[in-house]
Amino acid sequence: MIDQKLINRINELAHKKKTVGLTAEERQEQQQLYKVYLGAIRGQVKQQLSNIRFVDKH
Template sequence: MIDQQLINRINELARKKKTVGLTELERKEQQKLYKIYLGAIRGQVKQQLSNIRFVEDQQ
């Protein structure tokens, strides 16, 4: 599940990576958080796609 705390931590690690770099432990945490985030996004997209219904044009 995506919550603001998850997003804030991802952003914090991304900023640190750009400035001073990450420790090995932080790199592993970042990978884990990205996996959680991307999994949630993919789930949301699949849910949206499963709700799409095609209707034939009646012309």
Template sequence: MISPELIQRINELSHKKKTVGLTEEEKQEQAKLYKIYLAGIRGQMKQQLDSIEFVD
């Protein structure tokens, strides 16, 4: 599930990556968080698409 804390941490790491750079541990954490975020987005999209009902 996508929580505000997850998004905040992703944004913090992204900002740090652009300014100072990330350590190897932070790169791994960022990759893990991206996977969680993308899985959540895909789940939301699938749920939305499953709820669509075609009417003829």
């Protein structure tokens, strides 16, 4: 589930990566957070696609 804390932490780590770099533990945490985030996004997209119905207008 995507919540604001997850997004904030991802953004914190991304900013730190660009400025001072990440420790090995932080890189691992970032990878795990990305997996959670992307999994949630993929789930939302699949849900939206499963609700699409095509209508033949003929």
